[in-house]
Structures are given as structure tokens and as C-alpha cells.
Amino acid sequence: MRVAVRSTLSMMLGLAVGVLAVAAVSFRWVFPQVVPDEFSVAIAARTLRSPATGAALGTGIIVSVSVTLIALALAWPAARAMARTSGRWRGIVFAVLFLPSILPPVGLAMGLDVALLNLGVDGSRFAVILAHLVPAVPYAVAVLTATLVRYDDRLDLQAATLGASPLQVLRHVTLPQVRSGVVAAAALTFVVSWSQYLLTLLAGSGRVITPTVLLFNAASGGNPVTTATLALVVIVPVLVLVSVAAGAPDQGVPV
Amino acid sequence: MTPSAGIVGPAWVRRVARSPIAAVAPAIVVVGLGAGYALVEGLGASFGIGAPVAGVPIGLDAYRRVIASPTFWESGLFSMWVAVASTVLAVAGGTLISWWWISRPGRIRRIDMWLVHLSVSIPHVAWAVAFVAVLSQSGFAARVAAVVGLIDRPDQFPVLIADRAGLGIIATIATKELAFVALVTLPLATRRARDAVTAAATLGASHSQRLRFVFIPTIAPALLPAAAAVFAFALGSYEAPALLGGQRPRTLSIVALEHFRASDLTRRADAFAVSTLIGAVIVLMVALLWFVGRRVSRPTPRAAR
Amino acid sequence: MKPFRRLAAAIVAVTVVATACSTGSETTAATTNKGVDVTDWSGVLKAAHGQTVRWYAYGGSDAINRFIDETYGPPLKAKYDITLERVPVADTVDAVNQVLTEKKANKNPGAVDLIWINGENFKSLKSADMLYSGWAQKLPNAKLVNWDDPAVNKDFGVPVNGAESPWASAQFQLVYDTTRTKQAELPRSYARLKDWACAHPGRFTYIAPGPGAFQGTRFVKQALFELSGGAKQWTTFNQGRWDSQQDKLWTYFNELKPCLWRNGETYPKDESELHKLFANNEVDFTITQAIVGPGSLIDEGLVPKTAKAFTFDANSIGDYSYVAIPSNAPDHAAALVLANLILDPGRQALQIDPAKGFGLGYAIDTSRVTDTAERSALDLAATKRGPAAAPIDELNRSRVPDAAVEYQDLVESGWRTHVLGT
Numbered sequence: 001m002r003v004a005v006r007s008t009l010s011m012m013l014g015l016a017v018g019v020l021a022v023a024a025v026s027f028r029w030v031f032p033q034v035v036p037d038e039f040s041v042a043i044a045a046r047t048l049r050s051p052a053t054g055a056a057l058g059t060g061i062i063v064s065v066s067v068t069l070i071a072l073a074l075a076w077p078a079a080r081a082m083a084r085t086s087g088r089w090r091g092i093v094f095a096v097l098f099l100p101s102i103l104p105p106v107g108l109a110m111g112l113d114v115a116l117l118n119l120g121v122d123g124s125r126f127a128v129i130l131a132h133l134v135p136a137v138p139y140a141v142a143v144l145t146a147t148l149v150r151y152d153d154r155l156d157l158q159a160a161t162l163g164a165s166p167l168q169v170l171r172h173v174t175l176p177q178v179r180s181g182v183v184a185a186a187a188l189t190f191v192v193s194w195s196q197y198l199l200t201l202l203a204g205s206g207r208v209i210t211p212t213v214l215l216f217n218a219a220s221g222g223n224p225v226t227t228a229t230l231a232l233v234v235i236v237p238v239l240v241l242v243s244v245a246a247g248a249p250d251q252g253v254p255v
Numbered sequence: 256m257t258p259s260a261g262i263v264g265p266a267w268v269r270r271v272a273r274s275p276i277a278a279v280a281p282a283i284v285v286v287g288l289g290a291g292y293a294l295v296e297g298l299g300a301s302f303g304i305g306a307p308v309a310g311v312p313i314g315l316d317a318y319r320r321v322i323a324s325p326t327f328w329e330s331g332l333f334s335m336w337v338a339v340a341s342t343v344l345a346v347a348g349g350t351l352i353s354w355w356w357i358s359r360p361g362r363i364r365r366i367d368m369w370l371v372h373l374s375v376s377i378p379h380v381a382w383a384v385a386f387v388a389v390l391s392q393s394g395f396a397a398r399v400a401a402v403v404g405l406i407d408r409p410d411q412f413p414v415l416i417a418d419r420a421g422l423g424i425i426a427t428i429a430t431k432e433l434a435f436v437a438l439v440t441l442p443l444a445t446r447r448a449r450d451a452v453t454a455a456a457t458l459g460a461s462h463s464q465r466l467r468f469v470f471i472p473t474i475a476p477a478l479l480p481a482a483a484a485v486f487a488f489a490l491g492s493y494e495a496p497a498l499l500g501g502q503r504p505r506t507l508s509i510v511a512l513e514h515f516r517a518s519d520l521t522r523r524a525d526a527f528a529v530s531t532l533i534g535a536v537i538v539l540m541v542a543l544l545w546f547v548g549r550r551v552s553r554p555t556p557r558a559a560r
Numbered sequence: 561m562k563p564f565r566r567l568a569a570a571i572v573a574v575t576v577v578a579t580a581c582s583t584g585s586e587t588t589a590a591t592t593n594k595g596v597d598v599t600d601w602s603g604v605l606k607a608a609h610g611q612t613v614r615w616y617a618y619g620g621s622d623a624i625n626r627f628i629d630e631t632y633g634p635p636l637k638a639k640y641d642i643t644l645e646r647v648p649v650a651d652t653v654d655a656v657n658q659v660l661t662e663k664k665a666n667k668n669p670g671a672v673d674l675i676w677i678n679g680e681n682f683k684s685l686k687s688a689d690m691l692y693s694g695w696a697q698k699l700p701n702a703k704l705v706n707w708d709d710p711a712v713n714k715d716f717g718v719p720v721n722g723a724e725s726p727w728a729s730a731q732f733q734l735v736y737d738t739t740r741t742k743q744a745e746l747p748r749s750y751a752r753l754k755d756w757a758c759a760h761p762g763r764f765t766y767i768a769p770g771p772g773a774f775q776g777t778r779f780v781k782q783a784l785f786e787l788s789g790g791a792k793q794w795t796t797f798n799q800g801r802w803d804s805q806q807d808k809l810w811t812y813f814n815e816l817k818p819c820l821w822r823n824g825e826t827y828p829k830d831e832s833e834l835h836k837l838f839a840n841n842e843v844d845f846t847i848t849q850a851i852v853g854p855g856s857l858i859d860e861g862l863v864p865k866t867a868k869a870f871t872f873d874a875n876s877i878g879d880y881s882y883v884a885i886p887s888n889a890p891d892h893a894a895a896l897v898l899a900n901l902i903l904d905p906g907r908q909a910l911q912i913d914p915a916k917g918f919g920l921g922y923a924i925d926t927s928r929v930t931d932t933a934e935r936s937a938l939d940l941a942a943t944k945r946g947p948a949a950a951p952i953d954e955l956n957r958s959r960v961p962d963a964a965v966e967y968q969d970l971v972e973s974g975w976r977t978h979v980l981g982t
Contacts, residue, residue, distance in 0.1 A: 002355050002367065009370040012430060013377075016385035019395045023388060028861040031393035031409050031840040032401035043860070046622075051629060052648065074282045081278035093279050100290035101484050102537055104491020106508040107530030110515050111293030114300060117661060123671050134289040137282050146442065188376070195378035198493045198512075205661075206616075206654045207647055207671060216380045217650050219387075219498055221620030221830040223860055228388070231381045242372045307664040325981065393840035409842045410762055410822075417826045501826035502768050502980055517771070518656050518684040520664065 017235060023228035043225040052214065053233065060194060060210035063125055067132040067193040068186050071140040074133075075185070079144030083151065090145070097138040105198060108134070113202035123205035131203035132193040140189045147181025187245035191238050301527035308520040317524035321514075321532070326504070333504035335536070337421045337428070338490035344429035345485045349436020350478065354470055356441070357449040374434035379427070383498040386427050390415040417501030424506070427495045432485045439481040440474040448473040472551055479548040486544075487537045491530070507533050596893045598698040605640060607893035612643040614891070615883075615898065616655035617676040619648020620832070623856050623918040631907055631916075632898060642894045647672075651772040656681045659690050659886045669890035674898060677724060678881045679716040679774065683965050685884065686723055692885045693723035695896065701903035704924040710795075710961065712880055717795055717964030724882035725899045728911060728920035730849035731878035731959055732778050733869040733950050735857075740844055748873045750786045750812065758819040763844045765820050767834055768827035769975045775831060775847055778877050780971050781963050784809050785875040791960035794967060802970055810978035817979065824979075835862045850919030852912060853949035859914070869950040876958040880923060905934035909941040 023029060024044045026036035047053055082090050100108060112131045116122040121130070151174070159173045160166075175182065197212050204213075211234045218227040299305050303313040321327055352371065356363050389395045397412035406412050416423040448470050455469045471478070496506040507529050514526035596607050613636070619625055628646050636642040649655050655675045662670040677685070685691050697707055705726055707713050713720050736746060747753040757764040767776035785791040787808045793801065817824035821843050828834040831847065838846035839862060846863060848854050853869035883902060885895045901907060908924050911917035922938070929935045942952075 002359060002364075005352050005355050006364075006367055006370060009374060009434075013370065013373055015389060015395070016377075016382065019388045020381075020385055028839070028864070031842075032398045034395070034398045034402050038861075040861070043622075046626075050626070052625065052646070074285055077278035078282040081275035085275055089275070093283065096283055097286055098480070098484070100286060102487040102541060103290060103294065104508065104530055104533040104537060105488060106491045106493050106511050107297055107527070107534055108290065108293055108491075109493075110511070110526060110530060111295075111297035111300075112289065114296045114305075115289075115292045117665055118296070120665070120667075122661075123658070130289065133285050134293075137286045141282055191376045191378075195376070195380075197378070197380050205658050205671065206649050207614075207658075209648070212378050212380050214648075215378075215384065216494070216498075217619050217648060219380065219384050220650055221832045223622050223832070223862060224388075224836065225861065226622055227384055231384045234378055234381045238376050238378065239373065242376050243369060245372060307661065325977070393836075393842055409840060414822065419825065502770075502829075503826070513771070516651075516653060516657055518653055518660060518681070520660060 017232075017239075020228045020231045020235070024225060024232055026225065029224075043223060044229040047226045047229040048233070052209070053211075053230070056209045056211045056214045057233070059125065059208060060212070063128050063132065063200075063208070063210060064190045064193040066125075066129045067136050068140075068189045070129070071133060071136045071189045072144075072182070072186060074137055075140035075144050078141050079148050080153075082141070082145045083148035084153075094138075094142070097141055100134050101138065109198040109202045112199065113205075116203050122203060123207050125204070125208050128200050128204045128208045128210075131199045132196055135196070135199070136189045136192045139192055140185050143185035143188055144181065147178050147185070151178055184245040187241040191241055194234075194238065297527045298531060300524055301531045303524050306521070307523055311521055311524055317528035318532075321510075321525050321528045326510075329504045330507050330510050331532075333421060334490055334507045334533070337424050337496070337506060338486050340421075340425045341428040341432065341489040342482055342486045344425065345432035345436050346478065346482050348429065348433030349440060349481070350471065350474070352433065352437035353440045353444045353474065354466055356437075357444050357452065357470075363445075371434045371437050374431055375438060377431070379431065379492070379494040380498070382431055383427050383495050386423060386499060387416055390423060390426070392416070416499055419501070419504065421496075421500065421504075421506075423499040424495045427499055428485075428489050428492070432488065436478070436481045436485065439484075440477045443474045443477045444470075475548055475551045479544045479551075483537075483541045483544050486540050490537060491533045596896070598695045598896060601700055604893050604896050608891070608897045609641050611891035611894035612645055613673045613894040613898050614645045614647055614671060615674040615676070615895075616647045616649055616652075616658070616672050618650075618652055619646075620650065620830070621918065622860070627911065627916070627918045631910055632901060635901065636894075636898060640894075640897050642897060644898070652677055652681045653771060656685055659685060659888070660688055662886075662888055663688060663690055668888040670886060670888035671890070672886050673889040673891050673895040674883050674885055676727065676881060677884045678879065679962070680965055680968050682715050682724060682882065682884060683718050685886065686718065686721075690887050691723040692887050692889070692892065693721050695885070696720065696722040696725035696882075696899070698722070699725060699896065699900045699903065701900050701924075704903055704905065704928045706925040706928070709925075711878070714795075715880070715882065715965075716962050716968070717797065717966075720882070724884040725903065726880045726882050726923035727902050728918075728923050729851065729878065729880050730920050731851060731871070731955055732775070732782065732876050733848050733850075733853065733871050733955070735838070735846045735848050735854045735863065735867050735869050736844060737838070737864050738866045738868050739864070740841075743870075746870055748870075750783045750872070753872075754812070754816050754819070757816060760844065761819050762821050762823075765822075765824075765827055765834070765837065765843050767831065767847070768829060768980070769972045771972065773830055775849065776827070777968060777971050777975075778962070779847070780809070780813070780975055781967065782872070782875045782877055782960075783812055784963070784967075784971070785960060786872075787812060791875055791877075791963070794963035795961055797964040797966040802967065806970070806974060806978075810974065813975070813979045827980075832862070838867075839863050848919075851921035851949070851955070852914045852917075852919040852945040855914040855946045855948045856917075856919045858948060868948050871950055871954050871958040874958050875960050876955070877962050878955075878959040879962045881920075905929050905931070905938055909934075909937045912941045913944055914946050915944075 022036065025039050025041050027038040027040035029036040082093060112134065113122060116127045116130065121127045155173055156169050159169045195212060197216050200208060200210050200213050211230065215227065215230040215234050218230050301317055303311045303316060356367065387394065392412045392414060393409040397406065397409055400406045400412060451469050451473050452465050455465045460469065491508050493508045493512055496509050500506065500509065511526045511529035514522040514529065596604055598604060615628065617628060625646065625648060633644040636644050652675065655672060659670060659672055696702060705712060712726060715724065747756040766779045767773050769776035769780050784805065785794065788805045821837065828837060834846045835857060837843045848857065848869055850856065854863050854867040857863045858865055858867055883899050885892060889895055903924055905924065908922050912921060926935065926938045929938060
């Protein structure tokens with residue numbers, strides 16, 4: 001049965017990514033050609049080299065890295081506290097944190113846009129980063145908590161007793177022990193931010209263009225080869241990050 | 256050794272700073288205030304409060320307008336159908352993945368984790384683009400069907416994109432969200448359900464009995480919130496319906512965003528009225544799931560506790 | 561409500577700033593240039609020095625995006641020290657909303673310097689009083705534009721009043737595949753099109769009219785022109801005329817509907833979707849607005865090599881698209897310099913060249929170009945349209961101006977109710 005799940009998922013993902021990859025180097029790939037008659041890397045190369053793609057990649061990385069760092073900084077103390085508290089408190093905090101995820105995404109995006117506009121920051125990368133924190137922070141807290149639950153903090157106490165400063169403890173004792181969990185949390189937080197289309201579009205007033213926004217625009221009216229290329233630009237970093245994150249054990253979301 | 260241990264000041268400040276409340280506060284404040292502010296703005300705007308242009312009366316006008324629209328019920332029912340179908344498929348699929356994972360002894364293989372994480376993580380926009388490339392009437396699947404002789408022309412291939420039943424939208428959302436459901440239920444499945452299921456097996460419970468009476472009730476505390484989140488997402492998300500939907504019927508999320516982006520700013524109120532109505536349906540569904548949750552998880556004692 | 565909102569805003573701001581330290585916040589530190597006088601061109605150039613022009617333009621066409629980046633970006637930088645920042649929007653209405661939202665928030669300077677615009681979007685910014693006006697006819701290169709032509713000085717019936725300057729011209733044409741359809745069998749009117757479609761069920765469709773899909777709206781308006789006996793009467797708005805004629809229009813499209821692709825249950829959303837259906841041999845016609853025909857579409861691999869443009873015998877809508885400057889533009893002077901550069905005969909010649917341009921026609925009247933070298937470059941470019949283009953006399957014979965802008969909404973919502981909704 002596990003094999004069935006594995007092969008179904010691999011087939012689905014492989015088909016999706018494979019078709020996009022072939023489409024990106026095809027030329028006039030039309031029905032009923034299963035394999036393209038003509039190949040060309042000209043359009044893909046043009047798309048990758050275009051200043052718009054470069055700028056979007058830069059913006060996307062700046063936004064998602066900022067979101068990841070801020071979300072981890074906010075989530076770390078919360079996760080340490082949660083890892084130590086009883087089930088009931090944890091339940092309440094998670095309920096509050098995940099409450100926004102039962103708001104309709106379209107309503108959340110429109111509401112945040114108006115809110116950011118009232119703050120006078122709408123249309124900037126800063127606004128997009130703020131908006132992304134709302135869906136990103138809960139995931140960071142959840143994954144870090146799942147890691148820290150298994151962490152034995154008597155080690156920290158020992159180090160502190162031996163005279164280590166809180167920062168030294170964090171750097172030399174705690175982090176090395178939970179590194180894989182932190183990496184997983186960082187990777188998944190990055191991905192949550194990287195994937196946002198509507199939030200980015202509205203909070204950024206259409207001016208903050210990430211690869212995901214570029215992809216959506218191409219998908220609604222652009223050349224299919226360009227669209228496929230941009231889809232790969234969006235997917236490849238996710239693939240890499242997920243591979244990194246999957247190295248960490250058990251990062252399910254403990255609801 | 257909390258991060259705030261080095262804090263100085265009056266005793267009560269130190270006590271608050273050391274308490275878990277201070278530790279969780281920054282995260283809660285950013286998420287809670289961000290979403291709360293968005294919620295307050297949105298609710299207010301739907302009643303005409305704080306409208307971007309003058310002359311928008313405060314009251315229920317926007318609600319009256321959107322409900323009176325000739326396609327409102329069509330869009331509402333379509334959205335409900337898409338959301339319910341996606342949720343049912345995602346929950347069923349996710350539960351099965353979780354079940355298959357624990358139904359054999361041993362650790363979950365890394366490749367399985369990787370596949371499920373990847374399915375959750377691929378951005379919806381990219382996933383929708385891939386689905387169009389594969390499932391449209393002249394897409395990859397249709398071409399394979401043509402080569403093996405099942406069809407001759409694109410119009411003989413079933414309509415899965417921009418179709419009246421929203422099959423393309425449902426497939427896109429369900430395939431991604433089932434992996435989400437599997438991940439959310441995983442901790443309970445491995446920590447509690449596995450032992451309970453093994454115990455039930457030694458007591459002679461059949462496969463389906465173990466799934467129905469032991470496994471599902473045990474993971475229910477995670478499964479139901481996951482179902483609520485999937486439902487909320489499916490009912491209110493924009494990307495998949497925008498890229499895979501047709502002109503009719505349109506989901507309420509598309510209708511809301513069209514109002515929001517219209518150059519006539521009085522329609523902002525209508526946009527928020529629609530999204531508030533979507534929110535209200537979600538609240539009802541969450542209440543229903545909570546009610547179901549109490550009934551499902553109660554009668555079965557949690558064996559592994 | 562108000563105090564609470566401000567309090568909440570303050571708390572969010574403080575918390576986030578405190579916790580986030582500094583994140584690469586994008587500064588829009590542009591200076592306002594309220595004092596720029598168009599008639600003093602050297603003053604404009606001086607003010608524009610070192611500015612950035614943020615050009616909001618529909619970003620769905622690779623060819624247009626590339627053309628903007630390559631044709632205007634480098635000379636702006638080299639000659640005037642102006643940085644061109646092209647902001648692609650999925651629909652021009654997004655740029656319009658940006659400006660209108662800024663108006664509401666009293667944001668000055670705003671974010672937008674220049675918008676590629678026409679029709680309804682122009683009307684809504686103009687009626688919101690958010691456009692600089694009176695400048696377009698005073699640009700140095702404005703003398704090359706035939707401002708006496710009503711197709712130029714009126715945009716969908718709305719007087720331009722110097723609030724926008726033309727960029728390019730376009731004309732609605734259909735595209736067929738010469739290997740699939742014989743030239744003699746092409747339908748050349750809406751009446752004949754219906755016969756053709758019903759003789760070839762499922763092989764024709766058109767873009768759904770609606771916001772962001774003006775080509776679909778245009779296709780329906782042209783049918784209105786034919787059914788009502790001419791385009792001229794529709795250049796001014798007359799509700800009575802619409803009321804008396806619209807039934808004919810919906811009858812026509814409902815009769816056409818069962819013969820369409822997927823029985824008219826759904827329609828392609830944009831040009832690229834229609835091109836895809838055409839390329840995959842699902843339908844036999846697509847459309848283009850380009851004076852050069854489907855040449856660039858062929859080069860991009862979007863349609864078969866054997867595609868060719870044609871027009872109906874009459875009622876093929878031709879028009880101009882423009883650039884406009886919002887009244888809260890941060891770098892007003894740079895926007896003026898770009899609007900003037902757009903009319904430069906050299907750039908105009910490039911835009912019609914299928915190899916380099918995006919295939920839309922000239923905004924300038926070539927007979928007004930006095931420089932012989934420039935003039936011959938323009939004439940040469942016009943001859944390079946290639947074999948896929950519709951014959952120039954066919955284009956000229958069938959060209960009509962677009963209907964008054966008020967009809968836009970009526971056509972779109974009417975189509976939704978009477979054609980899509982039944």
C-alpha cells in the first residue's frame with residue numbers, strides 16, 4: 001500500500017514537473033504530439049535572461065528570506081515556551097495562531113491590503129513582508145515546537161551553570177542539537193512566503209513582483225513556453241528546500 | 256533559560272518577561288493583530304464603514320446588492336460544491352496516506368516524507384499551470400489518449416478545465432491538500448494511533464474495523480481542524496479558480512476579487528460583503544466539524560493514553 | 561471605529577518595527593515635480609535628469625515587454641539619465657485602481673508615472689481628475705501626430721484634451737490557417753460567419769467579452785455595427801438606440817452559440833488561450849490586433865507557420881492606444897520625456913518591424929515626417945509586414961472607429977446576461 005501511495009504521488013509530481021520541463025524547451029508543441037516535434041531553448045533562455053525575471057527573483061528572495069528570518073525570530077521564544085507547557089495551553093495558542101488560516105484567503109488578502117494602505121506602507125516590499133508573516137508565523141511556530149518538544153533543556157541549564165551567556169548557550173548548545181528542525185522550519189516558512197500570489201499582488205499593489213506573481217501573469221495571457229519556464233523558476237527552489245527540510249525527522253503540524 | 260532571562264527591572268516586569276505569555280506574545284500579536292485588523296477592516300468595509308469614496312451609505316446595502324445579483328446563488332452553490340468536494344477528497348486521501356504509513360511497522364521512509372512535503376509545498380499557481388498543461392482537451396493526457404487510439408480529436412477528450420462542474424479546480428486543490436491533511440495527522444497517527452491499531456489487530460479487529468473505529472477516532476483531533484482549514488482554503492482561495500475556472504459558474508472568491516479590483520470604488524463594499532459571506536459559511540462549517548468532532552472522538556477511549 | 565483602527569494600526573506598526581528591526585523597505589523617495597512646464601522642453605529635460613519613470617503597462621505579451629525594455633530603456637538612460645522601470649500589470653485596470661486608491665489615501669507622490677491606457681480606463685482616471693492634461697499636444701514630437709483625426713483626439717468617444725499621447729494603432733482582424741481553410745471560403749461578415757460556424761460545429765469561438773478582454777467586447781461591438789447597419793451611429797452615446805438594437809445582437813449570438821466550441825458553454829478568456837485552441841487545431845480561427853498580422857505569433861511558435869490574417873469586408877474596429885500621466889506621478893518630467901520618445905520616428909519604425917517590434921501600427925502620421933531618412937525608414941518598415949499580414953487595402957477599406965465608451969459596459973454586462981447566462 002505504501003508503495004501505491006509512493007508511486008501515485010511520484011507519478012503525479014513527476015508528470016507535472018516533467019510536462020513543464022519539456023514544455024519549457026519545446027517549440028510549437030501542439031496536439032497530438034506527445035513528444036515535441038521541434039525543440040528550442042530560445043524562448044526559455046530569453047525568459048531566464050530577461051531583466052524582469054531577474055528582478056522578480058531578487059524581490060522574491062529578499063521578501064521570502066526576510067519573512068523567514070522574522071518569522072523564526074518571532075516563533076523561537078513561542079516554540080520554546082510551548083514545548084514546555086501542557087497540552088491545554090498549547091492547544092489554545094495554536095488555536096489563536098491558526099485562526100487566520102480559517103479566514104477565506106481572498107478576504108484576508110483584501111482586508112490586509114486595506115489595512116496596509118491605512119498604515120501608508122502598501123505597495124512596498126515591506127508591506128508584502130508584513131502580509132506574508134500572517135500565514136508564515138504559525139507554520140514556523142508549529143514546526144519549531146514539534147522539534148523542541150523532544151529537546152532536553154537540562155543541557156542548557158548545565159551550560160548556564162558553567163557560566164555560558166544566554167547567547168552562547170543558544171549558539172553552542174541549543175542550536176546544534178535542533179539544527180535540522182530549525183532548517184526545516186526555515187525551509188517551510190520560506191516556501192509559504194514564496195508561494196503567495198494574491199497576498200503579494202494586493203499588499204504589493206501589483207508593484208512587488210515575485211516569481212509567483214510573474215508566473216500568474218504569464219499564465220493569464222502569455223506564451224505557454226514562457227509560462228512553463230517561469231513555473232520551473234518557481235518550483236525549483238521549492239524542490240531544493242523541501243529536500244533539505246525532509247532531512248529533518250517528523251515535522252508534522254501538531255494541532 | 257528563557258530568552259528573556261537577562262531582563263532587568265521591577266520584579267513584576269521580570270515575572271511577566273519570564274512567563275510563557277511574554278514568549279508567545281510577539282508571534283500571537285503579529286498574527287492575531289494582522290489578521291484581526293484585516294478582519295475588522297473587511298467587516299467594516301462590508302457595511303460601508305471607511306469607504307474609499309464619499310457617498311457610500313452605512314448599512315446592509317452591499318449585502319443586498321450582492322445577494323440580489325442574478326448569479327449569486329449559482330456562484331454560492333458552485334463554491335460550496337468545489338469546497339465540499341475538495342475537502343472530502345483531501346480528507347479521505349490524506350487519511351488513507353496516514354493510514355498506509357502506520358499500517359506497517361518501521362519508520363516512514365524519507366522518500367515518502369519528501370513526496371508529501373513536495374506536494375504540500377509546490378505553489379498553487381505552479382500546480383494549476385501544470386494541471387492545465389496535462390488535463391486540458393489538447394493537453395498531455397489527451398495527446399497520450401490520442402496516440403493510444405482512444406480519441407482522434409481534442410473535443411473527444413473529457414472536459415476537465417473550465418468545466419461547469421469545476422472538476423479541474425477540485426482536482427488541483429484536493430491533490431495538494433490531501434498531502435497537507437496527511438502531514439497534519441501524522442504526529443497523532445505515529446504517536447497514538449499506531450499502538451492503538453496494533454492493539455486492535457491483536458484483539459482480532461478487521462482491517463476496516465481498525466481504520467473506522469480505532470484509527471480515524473484517534474486522529475480526529477487533528478483531522479477535523481485540518482478539514483476546516485482545507486474547507487476554508489477551498490472556499491475562499493483565488494488562484495485555482497482563476498486559472499482553471501470558466502466564465503460560468505464562477506466561484507465567490509472570483510466574484511469578490513472582481514468587485515475589489517473594479518475601478519468603481521463603491522464596489523469595494525460588495526467585495527467585502529461577498530468575502531464576509533464566505534467567512535460566515537466557513538464559521539458554520541467549523542461549528543459543524545467541532546460538533547462532529549465531539550461526537551466522533553468521545554465514545555472511543557484513547558487506547559494509547 | 562476610526563480611533564480603534566488608528567490604535568490597531570499603531571500597535572501593528574510598533575510591534576512589527578520593534579520585532580522586525582529593519583527590513584529592506586522600499587523607499588519611494590521621488591521628488592514631486594509640480595513646476596514642470598511642457599512648453600519649456602529644456603527645462604523638462606533638466607528636471608527629468610536622474611529620475612525614474614515607472615511605466616505601468618499590460619504585461620501579458622512577451623513581445624511588448626521586450627520591446628519596451630530594449631527600445632526605450634537604453635536611450636532614456638544614455639541620453640537623458642532616466643531609469644525606465646516597467647511595471648507589468650495583468651490588466652490595465654490594476655494600474656487605474658492603484659492611482660484611484662492613492663487618491664483616496666491622498667498619497668502624493670504616488671507610485672505611477674506613466675500608464676499604457678485607452679478607452680474605459682482613460683475615462684475613469686479622467687473623470688476622477690487624476691490625469692495631467694493639456695500636455696500631449698505640446699510635446700516636441702506632437703507635431704507628427706494627426707491631432708485633427710477624431711480617431712486620435714477622441715478615445716472611445718471621450719475627448720482626449722491632451723491628457724494622453726498616442727503610442728500605437730491597432731485593428732481587429734481574424735487569423736486562419738491556409739492549410740485548413742481556403743481563402744475563398746473565408747467568412748467575410750458576421751452573417752456569413754454564423755453560416756460557416758454552423759456548417760463546422762465546434763470549430764469557432766471568440767474571447768469572452770468583459771473587463772480585461774477588450775478583444776471579445778470588440779468582436780461583439782462589430783457584430784452590432786453590422787446588424788444595425790453601420791458603425792458611425794455608435795460613435796456617440798444614445799441609450800434609445802442601444803435599447804432598440806440590442807435584441808438583434810443577443811439573438812445573433814444566441815443563434816451562433818450552439819455552433820461554437822464547447823457549444824458556447826465557455827469561452828477563452830484572452831488572446832493567448834484562443835491562440836492555443838487555434839494552434840492545437842481545436843478551432844479554425846484566432847484573432848490579432850496587429851497591423852503586421854500573425855507574423856510575431858508565428859515567430860513565437862504560438863500559431864502554425866501557415867497562419868494568415870484577414871478582415872471582414874466592413875466594420876473592423878481600428879483605434880489608438882495611448883500613454884497617460886497620473887496627476888500624482890512622482891517623476892512627471894521623466895514621464896513626459898518617455899511619452900515624447902515614443903513618438904520618435906525611429907522608435908515608431910521599430911515597433912512595426914515584425915523582427916523587432918510588437919506588430920502594432922504607427923501612432924504618427926508618416927506624411928508629417930519631414931526628415932527623408934526617417935521617412936524612408938518608416939516606409940520600409942511598413943513594407944516588411946510579411947506574407948502573414950492582411951493586405952493593406954483590405955485593412956483600410958474595412959476600418960471603422962470604436963463605439964463610444966458608454967457602450968462598453970452595456971455590451972459586456974448584456975453579453976453576460978443574455979448570451980452567457982442563458
